[in-house]
Amino acid sequence: MSNNTKLHHNEPLIRLSKKTALPVWKAWAIRLGAFLFAVLFCAVIILILTGSNPIEVYRMMFSGSFGTSRKFWNMLQSLAMLLIVSVAVTPAFKMRFWNIGAEGQVLAGALGTAAVMIYCGGKLPAAVVYPLMVVTAVVCGMIWAVIPAIFKALYNTNETLFTLMMNYVATQLVAYLIVFWEKPKGSNVVGTINNPYGDGDWFPAVFGQKSFISIAVVLAITIAMFVYLKYSKHGYEISVVGESENTARYIGINVKKVILRTMLLSGAICGIAGLLLVAGTSSQTISTATAGGRGFTAIMVSWLAKFNPIEMILTSFILVFFERGAGEISSELSQSFASILTGIVLFCIIGSEFFINYKINFRKRHKEDKGGEAA
């Protein structure tokens, strides 16, 4: 108000407007551009911080994922574990229910699985124990997910903060049970839970790969989720609730029911992720770090892929690639360095969404503009 001359500017220098739907290829071209920019930017960072040749570093990172067939399968396993959690959080995100509690839901599923493995393994026939593991994992994941959903549906309790807190409740619950399950006593580590029915592994190797079953399960769930979201009535209801709750109510969708049902589904898949992490990995154990931050990383993966489960294969690959690749750069800095690079890449991709959604209009240069007030 104090600056009256400003009012004479009838157009700001930069004006933003929303873009109408961009062709898919253009949107992906922008994302690819952002990714390439990020790779170049990371190269500069690598050069400054470590002084090593960035191309050499990238080559080493590449071999971290593709170097040997063992590394390749390990990469696939990590990819699958991240992918399943990402797929799990997706339906909730699509209806704008910000479930950042996947970490806790995965841990709950892991806890259920481990409990069945420890208490029933060897005492009941295998044909009972395996289904029991699946059921327990799914139910535990569902319970953890549905508690915040109930309060969201009834009282509109903020789900972001509620699910975040539930993560730590789950973590402490695991820490509590580890005291009873630890082996040997006092070590604070559960240790490998061996399979009493076979040679020690809970998941048999297929085509010589122990992780094959996990990967296949994850792939099946991913495709099923894609179909569910895109072609089923439930999927349609989820996207309507996500776009506008009022519209959903107007066309007769029971919003509360959709919220509860979708979170139950989210929790169930998280539970399965917990099952795979405990019984399907080579360590076959449970700890407070079993979910390993995947619950948080999955949010980025899902969002980057625009909630499309198939595209998530690509986005989770990007994250796993950097994580595994940084392990190859031989130094103690590796893990933290991976986080820095991942952060930069994600910042660039997140930032690029702006250029997909908005158009920047610069003020056109008129002659009379020069005087400032002359306009």
Add this chain to the structure above:
Amino acid sequence: MNLTRISEFFVQAVMFGVPLLYGAVGEILTEKVGHLNLGIPGIMYVGGISGIIGGYFWETYGNPNNTVMCILCSLLSALAGSALMAFVYAFLTITLRANQNVTGLVLTTFGLGLGSYLGSALAGLLGTDTTISLNATSAAYKKLFWVDIKLFGSVFVSFGFLTLLAIVIAITASFVLQKTRVGLNLRAVGESPATADAAGINVIRYKYAGTVIGGAIAGLGGLYYVMDFIGGSWSNGGFDDRGWLAVALVIFAIWRPKLAIPGSILFGGLYILYSFIPNLPRSSQEIFKVFPYLVTIIVLILTSVRKKKENLPPASLGLPYFREDR
């Protein structure tokens, strides 16, 4: 429990609570302008390592006996580091209108990585394996404005300058938010940016100010942790869980900086309670550690059930603002 033990408990609860207080007050400012910053753990972590770096350079190249400069160097460096982190978040979420949850989480990943990397790099520079210790700077923090409070007649309780600063900042923030025009505008931006914009408030400027200043305050939490709590040393991964507790404290304090002061002491007390109860089995200790989070969940539910308007989160929390969006 005798009096000595009780005052010891109180001191430790406060010491544990101060970083949470800084983090929570910073996050309250951020949330009041409508931005949920889940990058607080990362910001606090970077604030901590920046303070260490600032202190290290003054101790190495300056005069370590100069108390004021020791503090100034590390304090400014911590503020700059955390403000810079918050600025990245602000630019992405305010100007580029990126999703706040995703950006915040990436910021935490990035911040924890950056902090650990710088920590290792600095340790490498010093030739030590993993730990760095800055005795002079830490001692400076303890010397300045060190107050002894007499509890129960005989027991002395001592607090340093950063503890007092935390309380001062919290009270100031409460005052500004509730009693000044700036605070009113700030809250208006968080409740309904479109209305605020129509009323002639510069929404973008307020959003930037809230997130960046909020981030800088949160960063002081990291500085307190490294300088006062553990006495001027750094080890990687030392305090990343404190950031989430700070976010929890925001809810507990129902978005009021003043309430965060007793809240932080309560959280600190709940967190360390297990070590003050004699003969507690290890399993029960783990159960005790869950109390801060459980209390937060209960507060979250109660405020949403009661639906008193002044106790609810800012209405536009988490939503991007685009003027032409209607």
